[in-house]
Amino acid sequence: KQEVTQIPAALSVPEGENLVLNCSFTDSAIYNLQWFRQDPGKGLTSLLLIQSSQREQTSGRLNASLDKSSGRSTLYIAASQPGDSATYLCAPRMDSSYKLIFGSGTRLLVRP
Amino acid sequence: GAVVSQHPSWVICKSGTSVKIECRSLDFQATTMFWYRQFPKQSLMLMATSNEGSKATYEQGVEKDKFLINHASLTLSTLTVTSAHPEDSSFYICSALRRGSNYGYTFGSGTRLTVV
Numbered sequence: 001k002q003e004v005t006q007i008p009a010a011l012s013v014p015e016g017e018n019l020v021l022n023c024s025f026t027d028s029a030i031y032n033l034q035w036f037r038q039d040p041g042k043g044l045t046s047l048l049l050i051q052s053s054q055r056e057q058t059s060g061r062l063n064a065s066l067d068k069s070s071g072r073s074t075l076y077i078a079a080s081q082p083g084d085s086a087t088y089l090c091a092p093r094m095d096s097s098y099k100l101i102f103g104s105g106t107r108l109l110v111r112p
Numbered sequence: 113g114a115v116v117s118q119h120p121s122w123v124i125c126k127s128g129t130s131v132k133i134e135c136r137s138l139d140f141q142a143t144t145m146f147w148y149r150q151f152p153k154q155s156l157m158l159m160a161t162s163n164e165g166s167k168a169t170y171e172q173g174v175e176k177d178k179f180l181i182n183h184a185s186l187t188l189s190t191l192t193v194t195s196a197h198p199e200d201s202s203f204y205i206c207s208a209l210r211r212g213s214n215y216g217y218t219f220g221s222g223t224r225l226t227v228v
Contacts (some may be wrong), residue, residue, distance in 0.1 A: 034217065043118065044156075044219040089155065098144055098209055100217060102155045109226050 002027045011012050016045060019077040021106045023090035030075050030092040030099035034100065036073050038087045047088075048075070052095075071079050082108045114140050118220025125196055126225055133191045133208035133223045142208035145189035146217075147181060150203040162189050196227040211222050 013019060023033075032051045036044040041072045048064040048087045050073070056065040063076040073090055087107045091100040115138040121215045125131050135145060143164050148156040149207075162168040162183035178200075180192040187210075193200055206220040 022206065036219075041203070041222070041224065043221040044207075046216055046218070049216050099146070099158060100207075104155045107153075 002092065002094060002101045003068060004044050004090060004092065004101050004103035006088075006106050008106055009104065010107040010109075012109040012111065013080060015080060015082060017080050019080055019108070021075040021088050021090075021105055021108070022075070023075070025071045025073075025074040025092050025101070027094070028068050029067060029095045031095045033066055035062075035073075036089045036091065038089060038105070040087075044089065064073040065097075073104075077081050077108075080108075082110045082112050084108060114138075114208075114210050114216075114218040116142070116218045116220040116224060118130075118206055120223060121221060122224040123226070125225070127197055127227055128195055131196055131225060133193075133204055133225075135188045135189050135191075135204075135208070135220045137208045137218070140208075140210055140218075141186040141188060143211070144209040145183055146190050146209070147179070147189075148206040149206045149224075150205060166167060174198065177209070186200065193225065193226075194226045196225070198227045201225055201227045212226055 005024045007022045034049045035047045038044050050057045050066040056083040066073045087105040089105045091102045117136045119134050147159045150156050159174045160170045162169045162181045164183050168181035183189040189214045205222045209218045
């Protein structure tokens with residue numbers, strides 16, 4: 001059974017800092033992995049999707065890496081802004097299923 | 113981009129009544145939809161997977177007679193919480209699988225259900 005862990009659970013930083021959010025998963029037989037952002041009381045917004053054959057994806061100030069064999073993914077946020085404050089969720093999709101397995105998320109607060 | 117419209121965004125109902133939540137894919141065909149529930153400060157828990165034109169597949173521990181899912185068309189899936197009780201109060205989110213080069217998922221904006 002796939003288990004997804006995200007560290008840290010919560011993070012509070014001053015504006016401008018570069019951040020690294022970690023995601024680890026126990027079963028490396030994944031098809032792809034997606035990072036999402038969730039604002040309080042809202043749905044999820046997809047940030048980046050990495051296929052299992054890829055090592056990283058970039059979108060603006062966001063960079064996500066994937067090390068499938070070691071069961072790890074990181075989300076790097078450059079020059080953080082208060083608008084980045086949200087909960088960040090990683091979700092691998094298994095090879096054998098269309099299901100996403102969600103981590104518990106990292107709650108990020110970027111202070112002005 | 114792909115959009116999934118979820119309604120209502122919030123609902124308050126009395127115990128014993130039923131509530132229907134709708135999710136529509138506005139600009140793409142969603143052959144597969146997923147329904148999640150989320151408790152405060154917790155992650156998303158998958159409840160069921162629905163495929164257009166067939167019965168939904170429920171996760172272990174989810175009562176299929178209580179959470180009725182219908183996926184009658186390629187753009188609409190509904191979740192009906194029957195005989196709702198206060199413990200059903202939660203945040204419900206749907207997600208549609210977009211078939212294409214990236215097989216990405218698009219999420220609805222969620223429905224806050226409060227049963228009083």
